[in-house]
Amino acid sequence: MAKVTLITHTPEPDRLVAAAARLCYSRSAADKLLQELTPEKTGDFLRMLKTVGHESPFEHASFTFAIEGVSRTLLAQITRHRIASFSVRSQRYVSERDFGFVTPRAIEDNPEAQKAFEKAMESAGEAYSAIADILSKSYETEGMEKSAARKKAGEDARFVLPGSCETQMLVTMNARSLTGFFKQRCCARAQWEIRAVADEMLRLCRSAAPLIFEGAGPACLKGPCPEGKMTCGKIEEVRGRYR
Numbered sequence: 001m002a003k004v005t006l007i008t009h010t011p012e013p014d015r016l017v018a019a020a021a022r023l024c025y026s027r028s029a030a031d032k033l034l035q036e037l038t039p040e041k042t043g044d045f046l047r048m049l050k051t052v053g054h055e056s057p058f059e060h061a062s063f064t065f066a067i068e069g070v071s072r073t074l075l076a077q078i079t080r081h082r083i084a085s086f087s088v089r090s091q092r093y094v095s096e097r098d099f100g101f102v103t104p105r106a107i108e109d110n111p112e113a114q115k116a117f118e119k120a121m122e123s124a125g126e127a128y129s130a131i132a133d134i135l136s137k138s139y140e141t142e143g144m145e146k147s148a149a150r151k152k153a154g155e156d157a158r159f160v161l162p163g164s165c166e167t168q169m170l171v172t173m174n175a176r177s178l179t180g181f182f183k184q185r186c187c188a189r190a191q192w193e194i195r196a197v198a199d200e201m202l203r204l205c206r207s208a209a210p211l212i213f214e215g216a217g218p219a220c221l222k223g224p225c226p227e228g229k230m231t232c233g234k235i236e237e238v239r240g241r242y243r
């Protein structure tokens with residue numbers, strides 16, 4: 001099961017973003033601008049920035065998450081977001097013998113599918129260990145030291161691992177990038193695993209920076225559904241949930 005933790009973030013993110021934006025329109029020094037910002041002024045200023053689309057000040061606030069117990073399938077999706085920094089557990093340097101895996105709910109709820117899935121996981125695990133052993137032995141025969149041989153073998157044995165294979169990562173994104181991420185990934189049309197992670201990230205962001213992330217969520221919160229014919233058709237329900 002996915003576990004999302006907000007490890008750290010820029011101090012006073014709401015006030016910092018408001019101060020950065022105010023600096024663009026003022027002759028005052030930056031520290032003075034920060035001091036003058038009451039919560040009301042900060043809220044008004046951030047709302048104005050969002051309305052006029054002045055988004056670059058939101059890049060000053062960064063948020064770092066630990067995301068654990070998710071699949072490599074999720075990894076493939078989240079790393080498509082280029083305005084972000086990732087550190088991911090390596091399948092080269094960390095052995096995947098007895099790897100953990102994520103089971104989709106639809107499979108879990110269907111005994112026949114569950115049986116086939118478990119069989120596939122077992123078979124992938126056996127193939128991984130067999131290939132790792134074979135390659136490792138052959139590298140040792142060539143004169144490689146044992147632990148180096150095992151590491152090198154894992155590098156290729158991992159090719160049999162499934163997309164469900166569990167992983168963990170640290171992700172850092174700034175508030176502008178996060179807002180775009182939430183627009184796409186909190187949408188009901190996003191895939192269930194990344195949507196659950198995005199929802200939890202949004203919940204954590206809202207408590208750390210309530211003004212920056214006020215109104216953040218799927219794109220339909222602020223306008224028509226961008227999905228066209230593929231809309232979930234539940235716009236009011238979705239809006240209600242995120243508000």
Ligand SMILES: Cc1cc2nc3c(=O)[nH]c(=O)nc-3n(C[C@H](O)[C@H](O)[C@H](O)COP(=O)(O)OP(=O)(O)OC[C@H]3O[C@@H](n4cnc5c(N)ncnc54)[C@H](O)[C@@H]3O)c2cc1C
Pocket residue numbers: 080081082083084177180184185189190191
């Ligand atoms: C429901 C859903 C289905 C998807 N299906 C597929 C699929 O079938 N196949 C597939 O390949 N992908 C798919 N994607 C991934 C999608 O195409 C994006 O790659 C991903 O969501 C990252 O979005 P992004 O580029 O806006 O984010 P980021 O990479 O974080 O970029 C943020 C913003 O920065 C700007 N930007 C970043 N890089 C550039 C650049 N090089 N040039 C110009 N502007 C840039 C853009 O404005 C961009 O929106 C899907 C995504 C979703 C949400």
